[in-house]
Amino acid sequence: MIGHAEKAATFVANDERVHWHDRALWFVRLKRDRQAESIPEWEALREAAAAIKAHTLSRIADYLEEFERNAKANGIHVHWARDGAEHNAIVHRILAERGVTRLVKSKSMLTEECHLNPYLEAHGIEVTDTDLGERIVQLRHEPPSHIVLPAIHLKKEDIGELFHRELGSAEGASDPQYLTEAARGHLRQKFMAAQAGLTGVNFAIAETGGFVVCTNEGNADMGTSLPPVHIACMGVEKIVPQTKDLAIFLRLLARSATGQPVTSYTTHFQGPMRGGELHVVIVDNGRSAILGQETFRRSLSCIRCGACMNTCPVFRRSGGYSYGYTVPGPIGSLLAPLRDPSKFGSLPFASSLCGSCSDVCPVKIDLHHELYAFRQELVRRKVVPLYKRLGMAVMSAVLARPWAYRLAGSLMRWAMPRLPRALVYGPWNLWGRQREIPPMPRESFRELIKKEAK
Amino acid sequence: MPKVALFIPCYVDQFYPQVGLATLRVLRRLGIDLDFPEEQTCCGQPMANSGCAQDARPLAERFLKIFGKYESVVAPSGSCVSMVRNHYAQWLGEKPDFDHLRMNTFELCEYLVDIARVVKVDGDFPCKVGLHMSCHGLRELRLGRPSEVMVKSFNKVRFLLSQLRGIELVDLTRPDECCGFGGTFAVNEEAVSCLMGRDRIADHEKAGAGVIAGFDTSCLMHLGGLIRRQNKPLRVMHVAEILEGAKLS
Numbered sequence: 001m002i003g004h005a006e007k008a009a010t011f012v013a014n015d016e017r018v019h020w021h022d023r024a025l026w027f028v029r030l031k032r033d034r035q036a037e038s039i040p041e042w043e044a045l046r047e048a049a050a051a052i053k054a055h056t057l058s059r060i061a062d063y064l065e066e067f068e069r070n071a072k073a074n075g076i077h078v079h080w081a082r083d084g085a086e087h088n089a090i091v092h093r094i095l096a097e098r099g100v101t102r103l104v105k106s107k108s109m110l111t112e113e114c115h116l117n118p119y120l121e122a123h124g125i126e127v128t129d130t131d132l133g134e135r136i137v138q139l140r141h142e143p144p145s146h147i148v149l150p151a152i153h154l155k156k157e158d159i160g161e162l163f164h165r166e167l168g169s170a171e172g173a174s175d176p177q178y179l180t181e182a183a184r185g186h187l188r189q190k191f192m193a194a195q196a197g198l199t200g201v202n203f204a205i206a207e208t209g210g211f212v213v214c215t216n217e218g219n220a221d222m223g224t225s226l227p228p229v230h231i232a233c234m235g236v237e238k239i240v241p242q243t244k245d246l247a248i249f250l251r252l253l254a255r256s257a258t259g260q261p262v263t264s265y266t267t268h269f270q271g272p273m274r275g276g277e278l279h280v281v282i283v284d285n286g287r288s289a290i291l292g293q294e295t296f297r298r299s300l301s302c303i304r305c306g307a308c309m310n311t312c313p314v315f316r317r318s319g320g321y322s323y324g325y326t327v328p329g330p331i332g333s334l335l336a337p338l339r340d341p342s343k344f345g346s347l348p349f350a351s352s353l354c355g356s357c358s359d360v361c362p363v364k365i366d367l368h369h370e371l372y373a374f375r376q377e378l379v380r381r382k383v384v385p386l387y388k389r390l391g392m393a394v395m396s397a398v399l400a401r402p403w404a405y406r407l408a409g410s411l412m413r414w415a416m417p418r419l420p421r422a423l424v425y426g427p428w429n430l431w432g433r434q435r436e437i438p439p440m441p442r443e444s445f446r447e448l449i450k451k452e453a454k
Numbered sequence: 455m456p457k458v459a460l461f462i463p464c465y466v467d468q469f470y471p472q473v474g475l476a477t478l479r480v481l482r483r484l485g486i487d488l489d490f491p492e493e494q495t496c497c498g499q500p501m502a503n504s505g506c507a508q509d510a511r512p513l514a515e516r517f518l519k520i521f522g523k524y525e526s527v528v529a530p531s532g533s534c535v536s537m538v539r540n541h542y543a544q545w546l547g548e549k550p551d552f553d554h555l556r557m558n559t560f561e562l563c564e565y566l567v568d569i570a571r572v573v574k575v576d577g578d579f580p581c582k583v584g585l586h587m588s589c590h591g592l593r594e595l596r597l598g599r600p601s602e603v604m605v606k607s608f609n610k611v612r613f614l615l616s617q618l619r620g621i622e623l624v625d626l627t628r629p630d631e632c633c634g635f636g637g638t639f640a641v642n643e644e645a646v647s648c649l650m651g652r653d654r655i656a657d658h659e660k661a662g663a664g665v666i667a668g669f670d671t672s673c674l675m676h677l678g679g680l681i682r683r684q685n686k687p688l689r690v691m692h693v694a695e696i697l698e699g700a701k702l703s
Binding site: 005008009012013019022026033039042043311313314317318348349350351353354355356359360369372374375376377378379384388389392393395396399400402405409412413430431433434435436437438440441443444445446447448449452 | 490505541594600635645646648
């Protein structure tokens with residue numbers, strides 16, 4: 001299995017592109033900083049958001065049922081899906097029963113997680129992602145590389161080439177305005193022809209049975225107001241107790257995500273439009289299992305703003321695809337191995353544990369501490385290779401014995417300068433590939449301190 | 455109760471004894487009665503960082519046994535102190551004397567500013583210095599305000615260094631980005647780790663720094679290793695080495 005380090009090394013190999021990727025995301029981080037600075041109560045907002053999420057998770061079943069009751073009273077059809085397969089089957093059944101063959105979608109990471117698009121396509125339904133970035137990666141037959149900025153790994157020239165090939169725009173075009181217009185014209189036809197629209201859910205409100213969808217392009221609104229059928233898919237953790245909680249979360253979300261005060265469109269859905277149908281699919285897909293793990297349950301507070309990705313010095317230099325999971329970056333490095341520890345066992349190690357993610361997180365998930373803790377989980381499950389575990393056991397045995405430690409230290413300091421460089425810097429020396437080993441002093445501190453005058 | 459114990463992290467003891475000596479001298483010049491318990495080795499961070507809790511645990515237990523009897527413990531490393539303060543509870547949380555150890559183990563600059571109440575630094579260091587705010591000292595010990603957090607600005611390391619005559623602390627484009635050391639991360643993710651390091655060095659170079667100063671020798675070992683391989687005209691120095699010649703009061 002190729003782990004994160006190998007895939008990251010490929011991304012790093014293109015020096016020009018990796019720096020461009022790093023700078024593009026750092027630019028978003030700086031925009032976030034400016035927005036956060038402008039709110040004197042920023043840290044209080046984060047505290048409140050974390051507390052509301054912790055409270056909600058502690059009685060999530062009650063709030064979900066309250067939501068269901070109120071949503072039904074509003075005329076919304078509510079469906080429950082245990083896993084991705086059930087979710088896909090429910091969505092397909094709704095569409096098939098109504099003879100829908102053309103679906104437009106706005107961004108939903110949950111449907112990415114459940115692999116809804118290929119499932120529906122296999123059942124003869126044309127699915128069009130209408131978020132511009134999502135449409136770009138869909139045309140390239142790629143998954144998104146970032147949850148908020150799905151095509152951040154691509155340059156405008158790449159998109160010009162793609163649109164020329166797929167949408168018939170002018171060859172060699174790379175002007176963002178022109179390319180956006182080309183996509184707009186193309187998507188307009190899809191919106192007009194669609195028989196149903198699907199969206200994600202940013203926040204579902206228990207006390208009203210309504211929900212909120214945040215976008216910047218208005219594509220969710222086009223997709224839900226033209227066709228008569230609207231399906232909204234949400235993970236169980238999207239629930240908040242009260243409408244007034246939105247006053248906290250909506251102030252944090254866009255500022256953290258893209259450095260905007262608020263998303264261009266924040267649409268509140270309270271029930272179906274006249275003559276239309278509104279369905280909400282509530283999906284568990286492994287979330288209850290995470291809720292049952294005390295150390296890691298805070299990861300369910302995530303509001304999918306992507307700020308941890310933008311700030312992560314590793315993500316910026318390794319790209320979303322190096323994580324191999326729908327949600328990459330620090331939060332993905334938890335969610336993925338929580339789902340499948342052996343497949344995603346390298347991800348908790350794809351972090352220098354610098355802690356920037358935890359400090360940037362609007363709901364104060366202690367991401368780097370959870371990554372640290374998950375490493376222990378991987379060792380317990382023996383997902384970490386035996387040679388690494390043995391190496392640490394030997395090192396610990398030496399360090400627990402001062403005489404062995406002194407001996408090992410002296411030997412190393414004596415031998416290192418005497419060994420031929422080719423031997424010290426052989427291919428096994430990963431440290432020494434690009435770095436020098438520190439010059440070895442003749443005496444250690446504990447030897448020198450004896451000569452030091454009191 | 456004996457007064458202050460000096461904890462010199464294993465790799466500082468073996469590879470950077472001058473950093474240990476500088477720490478010792480800075481503290482002694484303040485008139486602090488220091489003890490260096492010889493049984494000390496390592497805080498266990500490399501094992502803990504790798505997820506090998508069972509291998510880290512005996513080292514944590516040793517640490518408590520050796521250092522638990524002192525009024526306070528001082529170490530020239532943010533990262534090892536963070537290990538004690540933020541990660542030992544998993545193994546030592548139930549032990550009666552652990553709380554005392556946890557609350558009284560300090561990183562050097564933190565100790566100087568918060569406990570020894572140093573307000574004046576009298577000395578010379580006529581150099582352009584880039585300050586590397588190592589992550590664990592910054593975000594785990596809060597030696598300063600991390601750029602992500604919207605609170606009033608403060609920086610205990612800068613407070614000490616900025617008083618030196620002739621020193622010019624240069625402005626970095628990214629004041630607190632990780633250098634990519636990250637313990638075992640440095641070899642597990644060699645490619646990303648080294649790129650992070652090169653980018654950090656480039657930022658210091660662009661700002662015109664002649665010296666990269668830090669309070670965690672591990673980050674400096676990584677940055678220094680890259681610098682020496684590329685023969686760059688930059689030096690890395692521990693804060694203790696810079697403060698060594700100064701009079702603190």
